[in-house]
Amino acid sequence: xxxxxxxxxxxxxxxxxxxxNARYLSRELxxxxxxxxxxxxxxDNLNRLSDAIRxxxxxxxxxxxxxGIGPTQDDLTKDAIAAVLNRxxxxxxxxxxxxxxxxxxxxxxxxxxxRRQAIVIEGGTPLANETGLAAGNxxxxxxxxxxxxxxxxxxxxxxxxxxxKPWLFQHVLTEEMxxxxxxxxxxxxxxxxxxxxLLDLIDTQTDxxxxxxxxxxxxxxxxxxxxxxxxxxxxxxxxxxxxxxERLPEHLYxxxxxxxxxxxxxxxxxxxxxxxxxxxxxxxxxxxSLTSVPGSASMLKGGIVCYSNEIKExxxxxxxxxxxxxxxxGAVSPEVAKVLAEQIRMIGDADFGLSVTxxxxxxxxxxxxxxxxxxxxxxxxxxxxxxxxxxxxxxETVRIRSAKAILYRLWRKLVEMD
Amino acid sequence: xxxxxxxxxxxxxxxxxxxxNARYLSRELxxxxxxxxxxxxxxDNLNRLSDAIRxxxxxxxxxxxxxGIGPTQDDLTKDAIAAVLNRxxxxxxxxxxxxxxxxxxxxxxxxxxxRRQAIVIEGGTPLANETGLAAGNxxxxxxxxxxxxxxxxxxxxxxxxxxxKPWLFQHVLTEEMxxxxxxxxxxxxxxxxxxxxLLDLIDTQTDxxxxxxxxxxxxxxxxxxxxxxxxxxxxxxxxxxxxxxERLPEHLYxxxxxxxxxxxxxxxxxxxxxxxxxxxxxxxxxxxSLTSVPGSASMLKGGIVCYSNEIKExxxxxxxxxxxxxxxxGAVSPEVAKVLAEQIRMIGDADFGLSVTxxxxxxxxxxxxxxxxxxxxxxxxxxxxxxxxxxxxxxETVRIRSAKAILYRLWRKLVEMD
Numbered sequence: 152x153x154x155x156x157x158x159x160x161x162x163x164x165x166x167x168x169x170x171x172n173a174r175y176l177s178r179e180l181x182x183x184x185x186x187x188x189x190x191x192x193x194x195d196n197l198n199r200l201s202d203a204i205r206x207x208x209x210x211x212x213x214x215x216x217x218x219g220i221g222p223t224q225d226d227l228t229k230d231a232i233a234a235v236l237n238r239x240x241x242x243x244x245x246x247x248x249x250x251x252x253x254x255x256x257x258x259x260x261x262x263x264x265x266r267r268q269a270i271v272i273e274g275g276t277p278l279a280n281e282t283g284l285a286a287g288n289x290x291x292x293x294x295x296x297x298x299x300x301x302x303x304x305x306x307x308x309x310x311x312x313x314x315x316k317p318w319l320f321q322h323v324l325t326e327e328m329x330x331x332x333x334x335x336x337x338x339x340x341x342x343x344x345x346x347x348x349l350l351d352l353i354d355t356q357t358d359x360x361x362x363x364x365x366x367x368x369x370x371x372x373x374x375x376x377x378x379x380x381x382x383x384x385x386x387x388x389x390x391x392x393x394x395x396x397e398r399l400p401e402h403l404y405x406x407x408x409x410x411x412x413x414x415x416x417x418x419x420x421x422x423x424x425x426x427x428x429x430x431x432x433x434x435x436x437x438x439x440s441l442t443s444v445p446g447s448a449s450m451l452k453g454g455i456v457c458y459s460n461e462i463k464e465x466x467x468x469x470x471x472x473x474x475x476x477x478x479x480x481g482a483v484s485p486e487v488a489k490v491l492a493e494q495i496r497m498i499g500d501a502d503f504g505l506s507v508t509x510x511x512x513x514x515x516x517x518x519x520x521x522x523x524x525x526x527x528x529x530x531x532x533x534x535x536x537x538x539x540x541x542x543x544x545x546x547e548t549v550r551i552r553s554a555k556a557i558l559y560r561l562w563r564k565l566v567e568m569d
Numbered sequence: 570x571x572x573x574x575x576x577x578x579x580x581x582x583x584x585x586x587x588x589x590n591a592r593y594l595s596r597e598l599x600x601x602x603x604x605x606x607x608x609x610x611x612x613d614n615l616n617r618l619s620d621a622i623r624x625x626x627x628x629x630x631x632x633x634x635x636x637g638i639g640p641t642q643d644d645l646t647k648d649a650i651a652a653v654l655n656r657x658x659x660x661x662x663x664x665x666x667x668x669x670x671x672x673x674x675x676x677x678x679x680x681x682x683x684r685r686q687a688i689v690i691e692g693g694t695p696l697a698n699e700t701g702l703a704a705g706n707x708x709x710x711x712x713x714x715x716x717x718x719x720x721x722x723x724x725x726x727x728x729x730x731x732x733x734k735p736w737l738f739q740h741v742l743t744e745e746m747x748x749x750x751x752x753x754x755x756x757x758x759x760x761x762x763x764x765x766x767l768l769d770l771i772d773t774q775t776d777x778x779x780x781x782x783x784x785x786x787x788x789x790x791x792x793x794x795x796x797x798x799x800x801x802x803x804x805x806x807x808x809x810x811x812x813x814x815e816r817l818p819e820h821l822y823x824x825x826x827x828x829x830x831x832x833x834x835x836x837x838x839x840x841x842x843x844x845x846x847x848x849x850x851x852x853x854x855x856x857x858s859l860t861s862v863p864g865s866a867s868m869l870k871g872g873i874v875c876y877s878n879e880i881k882e883x884x885x886x887x888x889x890x891x892x893x894x895x896x897x898x899g900a901v902s903p904e905v906a907k908v909l910a911e912q913i914r915m916i917g918d919a920d921f922g923l924s925v926t927x928x929x930x931x932x933x934x935x936x937x938x939x940x941x942x943x944x945x946x947x948x949x950x951x952x953x954x955x956x957x958x959x960x961x962x963x964x965e966t967v968r969i970r971s972a973k974a975i976l977y978r979l980w981r982k983l984v985e986m987d
Contacts, residue, residue, distance in 0.1 A: 188611075
């Protein structure tokens with residue numbers, strides 16, 4: 152089953168926005184066994200869009216469109232498909248009711264062009280838009296399948312999940328069993344090292360399939376299988392998860408698509424544990440990522456961004472002799488990392504105190520190279536753990552990887568305690 | 570002059586990566602007067618890639634390729650173009666020297682497949698790859714122009730800037746004067762409000778052209794003009810900048826493409842001023858963004874992430890009566906924002922102290938709605954400034970806009986002092 156994704160919108164051709172829809176749809180289609188062979192972007196122009204549709208007809212079975220279904224005269228996706236398929240357009244009553252009540256509820260006059268958003272192609276299935284006004288549309292014609300979705304990702308994603316996927320299984324993947332997937336998330340290991348540890352599984356297993364990919368500081372593995380029911384799929388997926396977990400027990404932190412800070416906030420909240428942090432080179436990045444998780448207020452007491460030596464001394468009681476003088480270890484040292492973690496734990500009266508101090512670069516600091524970072528983890532009643540990192544990369548990479556590294560160490564500690 | 574961008578790579582079709590190259594190239598080409606009519610993504614497959622090239626030949630004058638020029642057998646972009654144009658491939662001596670010395674310097678045996686990276690199409694111009702090993706290539710054939718660039722953005726962007734743009738002006742835009750641009754950056758104002766203030770300029774001006782676009786919490790306006798020389802261009806661009814600045818003097822913070830934290834770090838370093846921060850709902854986001862700028866160590870003393878009331882009381886001396894009790898204003902209040910800013914300024918012995926306290930959501934806190942945020946800016950010897958924000962959006966939006974809002978206020982203060 153070959154697919155093409157056609158994104159419609161001049162803003163894409165001007166480089167004003169990135170085509171994240173193509174990425175989302177490609178990944179989701181791959182997961183249900185539909186191979187995307189081409190992605191096309193075309194502007195809001197009837198002739199060029201019609202040409203693109205004709206080209207896609209020649210090389211794909213399923214053509215998915217994003218964008219070009221809003222209220223303005225520029226929104227031409229349904230018009231172009233109808234023209235190419237030689238079908239009429241009509242107003243879908245349910246979509247129109249939704250639009251009319253939207254304006255009525257807000258006491259705003261509906262301009263006439265909003266009617267365009269309720270248009271569907273004759274013989275097609277309207278697709279409900281949960282988070283917007285423009286109706287989607289799906290239609291099969293002459294052995295080819297056409298699916299029309301809105302451009303904004305916050306409308307496209309729910310429509311794909313709730314309307315398009317079931318339609319595809321009903322009309323396109325009729326011979327196929329549905330595909331079920333599980334996302335496994337890993338920290339503290341790079342993509343190639345992880346692939347290495349799973350190589351035999353990846354090479355020999357055809358069901359479930361195993362696909363790793365790296366994202367910002369983390370690695371994700373998607374495990375997928377086809378099965379007649381979710382319960383049968385889960386049996387296979389769970390068994391594979393067990394096998395993978397056995398090989399990487401110290402790295403697999405979640406079996407759903409969440410960042411490690413989410414797992415940490417959840418675990419610490421459940422365990423009634425608290426944390427405070429002292430950040431030097433990361434400048435608040437660790438706390439910032441933890442506080443991006445709703446509910447973090449119950450576990451994060453807060454902390455100190457100790458960017459200057461002054462603050463390190465004054466607020467975190469780092470001895471002056473550690474920071475200055477010929478034989479001083481300096482701010483970027485295991486000694487200072489240790490004091491920072493222990494002091495911030497006590498200041499916050501928290502179960503854990505963590506610290507990061509390093510050279511983010513560019514350039515040397517204290518005659519130490521960029522990428523040299525010390526992280527420490529203090530725990531009530533336990534010995535403080537200190538790690539040295541040597542990170543290759545620019546300032547941003549050094550900061551992000553340092554933050555991820557201390558979060559990984561914290562997660563390991565929580566697992567040991569759990 | 571019509572262009573098509575063809576990105577080559579199965580990883581794009583699997584949705585493993587986003588096609589940011591298409592966005593970058595589209596924007597850069599628009600800026601030099603080349604209109605992108607189509608973007609195509611095709612996998613690492615010789616037949617499908619060749620077909621895509623033939624389709625592009627029918628609808629574009631310039632075809633730009635990204636990806637598919639690495640060392641492996643999957644890297645087929647140059648092979649496909651050569652096949653379609655019926656030209657031979659050969660090894661470029663300079664590119665090959667670079668590859669050989671790369672391996673020699675590292676004392677690593679060069680595998681044979683690395684020779685593929687030095688291949689160029691007969692009659693074409695090799696394009697140097699400053700940050701990688703694979704040579705780019707540009708060729709004109711039968712009135713059409715082909716430009717081949719590597720896939721990784723860190724290789725593609727410098728190659729486009731240093732090699733492709735000059736080649737395009739020499740071979741494609743020969744009739745055209747070069748285009749020069751200036752980026753103007755705005756804070757504290759939304760895209761539509763900004764457009765409104767510039768509407769007559771945008772509508773009536775054809776030279777220079779004015780194009781606004783919104784990015785994360787900021788608005789950028791690109792002002793462009795064609796001119797025979799940079800000095801003549803700058804006369805026109807500077808004059809337009811003056812006109813725009815007159816309309817938005819309190820929002821235009823830079824005339825180059827930098828975030829507001831960059832301007833703040835530069836100004837404060839130059840003025841010898843220092844800052845410390847107390848962040849509640851932003852959880853370190855403000856300090857994190859300032860410390861992402863190299864050189865921030867001289868102006869940022871550090872600060873406190875006071876996520877819990879405990880830390881607000883203990884470290885920042887917020888009176889208990891402000892935080893708890895029937896008539897207490899609560900942690901999210903102008904009173905607490907004021908204390909936080911003033912205390913952190915004194916603790917850091919800094920010229921400025923800033924604070925953010927609010928409800929990031931989801932859900933209410935202290936019976937206050939998500940999006941209600943107070944920011945305060947304390948200054949040595951001056952009265953503390955407090956602002957109330959009401960932000961629509963999810964947790965992430967509330968946090969980012971709060972951080973941008975306090976940075977904007979700080980920038981305003983610096984401008985007044987300067």
